[in-house]
Amino acid sequence: MAIAILIAALAGATLALFFQPRWWFPDAISAHAKDYDAQLLFTLWVVGSIFVLAQGLLVWVIFRYRDRGQAPSVNCGSTKLELLWTSVTAVVFLALAFAGQGIWAGVHLKNSDPSALRVEVMAKQFAWSYRYSGADGAFGRVDIRQIDDAGGNPFGIDSKDPKGADDLTAPILRVPAGRPVELLLKSRDVIHNFFVRELRLKQDVVPGMTIPLHFTADKPGAYEVPCSELCGLGHHQMRSALVVMAPDAFEDWLLEARQKVVLP
Amino acid sequence: MRIFSTDHKVIGKQYIGLALFSVLFGMVLSLIMRFHLVHPDTKVKLFGLLWPDGAPGGQMTPELYLSLMTMHGTIMVFFVLTTAPQSGFGNYFLPLQIGAHDMAFPVLNMLSFWTTALSLLTLLAALIVEGGAPLSGWTAYPPLSGLGKITGPGQGLGQDLWILSIALFCVASLMAAINFIVTVIELRAPDMGYFDMPLTCWGWFVTALISLFAFAVLLAGGILLMLDRNAGTSFFIPGGLIVNDQIQTRSGGSPVLFQHLFWFFGHPEVYIAILPGMGLISTILSVFSGKKVFGYKAMAIALLAIGGLGFVVWGHHMFISGMSPYSSIAFSVLTLAVGVPSAVKTFNWLATLWGGRLRFTAAMHFALGFVSLFITGGITGLILGQPGLDIYFHDTYFVVAHFHLIMGVAAIFAIFAGLHYWFPKMYGRFLHEGLGKLHFYLTFVGVYAVFVPLHFAGFVGNPRRFPDFKEYEFLKSVMPLHIGVTHAAYFLAAAQLIFLFNYFWSQRRGAVAPTNPWGATTREWRDD
Amino acid sequence: MTNVARTGQALLIAASSMFFAAFTSAMVVRRGLSGDWITPLLPTWVWATLLLGPLASWLIQRGHVRPAMAAGAALVSSQLALLAGLRLFVIGEAFFGVLIAAHAAHAVAGVAAIGRFGARASLFWHFVGALWIYLVFLFEVWA
Numbered sequence: 029m030a031i032a033i034l035i036a037a038l039a040g041a042t043l044a045l046f047f048q049p050r051w052w053f054p055d056a057i058s059a060h061a062k063d064y065d066a067q068l069l070f071t072l073w074v075v076g077s078i079f080v081l082a083q084g085l086l087v088w089v090i091f092r093y094r095d096r097g098q099a100p101s102v103n104c105g106s107t108k109l110e111l112l113w114t115s116v117t118a119v120v121f122l123a124l125a126f127a128g129q130g131i132w133a134g135v136h137l138k139n140s141d142p143s144a145l146r147v148e149v150m151a152k153q154f155a156w157s158y159r160y161s162g163a164d165g166a167f168g169r170v171d172i173r174q175i176d177d178a179g180g181n182p183f184g185i186d187s188k189d190p191k192g193a194d195d196l197t198a199p200i201l202r203v204p205a206g207r208p209v210e211l212l213l214k215s216r217d218v219i220h221n222f223f224v225r226e227l228r229l230k231q232d233v234v235p236g237m238t239i240p241l242h243f244t245a246d247k248p249g250a251y252e253v254p255c256s257e258l259c260g261l262g263h264h265q266m267r268s269a270l271v272v273m274a275p276d277a278f279e280d281w282l283l284e285a286r287q288k289v290v291l292p
Numbered sequence: 293m294r295i296f297s298t299d300h301k302v303i304g305k306q307y308i309g310l311a312l313f314s315v316l317f318g319m320v321l322s323l324i325m326r327f328h329l330v331h332p333d334t335k336v337k338l339f340g341l342l343w344p345d346g347a348p349g350g351q352m353t354p355e356l357y358l359s360l361m362t363m364h365g366t367i368m369v370f371f372v373l374t375t376a377p378q379s380g381f382g383n384y385f386l387p388l389q390i391g392a393h394d395m396a397f398p399v400l401n402m403l404s405f406w407t408t409a410l411s412l413l414t415l416l417a418a419l420i421v422e423g424g425a426p427l428s429g430w431t432a433y434p435p436l437s438g439l440g441k442i443t444g445p446g447q448g449l450g451q452d453l454w455i456l457s458i459a460l461f462c463v464a465s466l467m468a469a470i471n472f473i474v475t476v477i478e479l480r481a482p483d484m485g486y487f488d489m490p491l492t493c494w495g496w497f498v499t500a501l502i503s504l505f506a507f508a509v510l511l512a513g514g515i516l517l518m519l520d521r522n523a524g525t526s527f528f529i530p531g532g533l534i535v536n537d538q539i540q541t542r543s544g545g546s547p548v549l550f551q552h553l554f555w556f557f558g559h560p561e562v563y564i565a566i567l568p569g570m571g572l573i574s575t576i577l578s579v580f581s582g583k584k585v586f587g588y589k590a591m592a593i594a595l596l597a598i599g600g601l602g603f604v605v606w607g608h609h610m611f612i613s614g615m616s617p618y619s620s621i622a623f624s625v626l627t628l629a630v631g632v633p634s635a636v637k638t639f640n641w642l643a644t645l646w647g648g649r650l651r652f653t654a655a656m657h658f659a660l661g662f663v664s665l666f667i668t669g670g671i672t673g674l675i676l677g678q679p680g681l682d683i684y685f686h687d688t689y690f691v692v693a694h695f696h697l698i699m700g701v702a703a704i705f706a707i708f709a710g711l712h713y714w715f716p717k718m719y720g721r722f723l724h725e726g727l728g729k730l731h732f733y734l735t736f737v738g739v740y741a742v743f744v745p746l747h748f749a750g751f752v753g754n755p756r757r758f759p760d761f762k763e764y765e766f767l768k769s770v771m772p773l774h775i776g777v778t779h780a781a782y783f784l785a786a787a788q789l790i791f792l793f794n795y796f797w798s799q800r801r802g803a804v805a806p807t808n809p810w811g812a813t814t815r816e817w818r819d820d
Numbered sequence: 821m822t823n824v825a826r827t828g829q830a831l832l833i834a835a836s837s838m839f840f841a842a843f844t845s846a847m848v849v850r851r852g853l854s855g856d857w858i859t860p861l862l863p864t865w866v867w868a869t870l871l872l873g874p875l876a877s878w879l880i881q882r883g884h885v886r887p888a889m890a891a892g893a894a895l896v897s898s899q900l901a902l903l904a905g906l907r908l909f910v911i912g913e914a915f916f917g918v919l920i921a922a923h924a925a926h927a928v929a930g931v932a933a934i935g936r937f938g939a940r941a942s943l944f945w946h947f948v949g950a951l952w953i954y955l956v957f958l959f960e961v962w963a
């Protein structure tokens with residue numbers, strides 16, 4: 029009896045926590061993020077219903093069949109019941125699986141917009157760097173031997189490649205609102221992970237691979253970016269930021285920043 | 293008792309003893325971790341004494357936190373969850389339940405235990421060598437784990453010892469798996485067909501089958517990682533790396549390849565941790581309801597289905613690893629499919645209770661608690677199994693909450709249930725029922741209080757494997773949550789003292805038990 | 821051979837097959853991934869070593885334990901000779917090295933098993949011999 033009450037109380041408390049607003053997602057700042065939230069909410073309702081049903085049944089059987097001297101029933105199987113609950117479960121679970129693939133396809137199976145702003149992202153122990161092409165729209169070659177963090181060249185842009193002379197290296201990621209962006213994620217040492225909560229996007233950054241990640245951010249603001257794959261003793265301090273700017277402000281910034289590169 | 297005994301009952305107790313030591317060690321590590329998360333700047337004299345390099349002046353460094361975290365995960369997953377349920381209870385009770393005189397290969401059995409013990413010693417040695425224990429987590433992904441000490445403290449000798457320990461554990465587990473499977477196939481009593489075996493035996497049988505195939509792959513992966521570290525190979529090390537300003541010369545390897553090898557083992561491993569418990573819970577619910585298990589055959593088949601399907605879902609640990617997004621979709625569908633037999637088992641447990649006459653012994657309390665926790669922990673798998681949703685939750689505390697509820701709590705509850713249930717057989721006395729129930733109530737509240745709130749840290753986007761949360765504005769809001777969780781963890785740990793006292797006191801002073809105290813029908817309770 | 825011995829060896833064979841399957845699939849994947857694969861060239865006499873496993877199997881079936889062990893030992897020696905010529909920093913040679921070394925370890929265990937248990941351990945030895953044939957074909961034909 030006491031155990032039934034306790035299970036009910038704990039299940040109830042768990043459920044109640046899902047209605048508190050304090051520890052929840054941050055604002056969604058893109059169409060994908062909003063789709064994400066919709067799918068999550070749908071899943072939570074399904075999962076929550078199953079949770080209530082299952083815990084409720086457990087509480088009920090404990091209460092109803094506690095020892096009051098009754099003779100236990102002798103039924104110990106029903107093929108019909110097995111087939112029924114197996115198929116219902118299979119249908120619900122698989123429906124959930126398929127319902128969720130749309131979000132995933134939107135992120136990874138769709139090609140990025142050809143007019144997207146392309147930015148290279150470099151992860152290292154324990155900092156992030158970003159590279160924008162210059163006015164020529166082309167990224168210069170990189171040479172690992174020319175990497176010079178102190179001198180502002182974490183990418184190792186090859187000084188012998190004219191295409192790279194105007195490339196802009198930045199410590200935080202600035203993008204214009206409303207415009208497609210394609211990130212090209214690279215690591216130069218161990219596995220890291222690029223995570224923007226408000227975009228509902230996360231991607232491992234793997235050395236030896238260049239991994240694309242595209243998004244279109246709608247809402248200007250500054251959003252913290254934590255590294256989200258254990259990368260060593262500085263993992264928890266490997267902080268970056270995504271700054272979404274009004275398109276005009278972005279253009280102004282980009283122009284000025286590019287000029288500084290070409291005319292130091 | 294002779295320490296190199298080949299008697300299955302002695303070996304079973306040895307494994308349980310090893311697991312008990314390991315769980316206490318792992319729990320202490322977790323308390324230190326929880327303390328540091330909420331008091332990251334507090335100097336603790338004891339830390340400075342234990343770890344002069346890792347905690348100079350008593351101030352715990354991030355690398356020490358991460359190495360303790362690595363050891364916590366490794367010890368708990370391998371030396372607690374992969375020992376007690378299978379080799380602990382299984383060695384003791386499988387032969388008794390199928391009417392065999394011992395396991396098929398008693399000498400091999402003894403060797404399995406001592407290899408496991410050697411493996412544990414090797415792991416613990418990592419804590420005291422130069423550089424300390426590795427900081428790469430129990431998952432040890434290269435290149436962080438594959439390049440040697442330039443990636444961080446503990447990544448030199450500490451990581452080598454870790455890999456060696458795991459390799460020894462693989463060998464021990466393979467020996468045990470062969471023993472268990474041959475015992476079930478060849479040593480059943482003549483009147484016991486496969487579908488006459490208790491579900492506990494099915495649990496041990498399927499678990500052994502899983503172990504046989506999974507540990508072979510982990511061993512292969514571990515060998516390749518060790519070679520990358522020490523022999524100049526590049527299985528997992530790509531080119532173009534510059535670490536600590538030193539250009540690395542090796543190239544061509546794939547970090548994701550390691551993850552495939554690791555998780556091909558790693559996912560079946562979680563079923564190794566839970567399947568024996570599931571078999572046991574079926575038995576306990578049945579005995580204390582006064583009814584046969586509902587749907588025995590379906591339950592046995594469900595165990596086989598979980599074991600089989602469990603081998604094709606490993607990619608759900610790698611949805612955003614950089615592998616093909618199409619693979620992620622395939623793994624997702626299979627992952628939600630493997631949830632079906634688990635759900636079926638839950639329904640059958642409820643149906644077993646239905647119409648029964650429930651006796652609330654301590655063992656029954658833990659079994660009922662298991663069902664509740666299995667629901668709570670398992671259900672978040674439906675969220676994490678969707679890559680489109682995992683794209684936010686991966687590597688956050690949401691995942692930490694999920695696996696702790698299922699492995700760190702439900703599986704542990706099954707162990708507690710088993711100890712209460714089988715104590716009379718092992719020691720001829722009862723564990724004290726009152727203390728057992730008190731332990732249950734405090735622990736049940738404690739685990740919900742520790743692990744349910746962590747889901748919400750995950751909602752906030754709180755990354756895992758962070759030694760502290762000072763760097764981020766957005767993490768300020770979760771600090772009160774973490775403080776609450778830490779206090780709950782202290783409470784939960786303290787509650788375990790009740791169990792410890794009960795376990796050791798009852799061996800000498802517990803109430804003497806009759807031959808079949810619970811009125812069970814399986815063979816271990818017979819007089820012969 | 822008792823049922824227990826047969827079933828036990830069958831399971832050991834299953835685990836070992838899985839172990840080699842893991843290395844094989846890692847090799848296949850790794851080869852396809854980057855352009856740095858150079859197929860190692862093993863000396864032509866490696867084909868002759870194919871016979872040593874079956875020879876030992878045939879001998880043990882006829883109860884000639886010592887000669888079988890000698891054939892097995894010859895196989896292991898030839899494998900050590902092959903290993904000596906491999907350079908681990910070349911990925912193809914590293915994989916071949918791992919596979920040959922793993923097989924040699926199994927062959928040593930097999931020889932010891934035949935020495936201790938005679939024909940009762942023959943099932944495992946047949947596997948060891950067959951596995952070497954598979955590996956040589958993997959090296960010479962697939963690679």
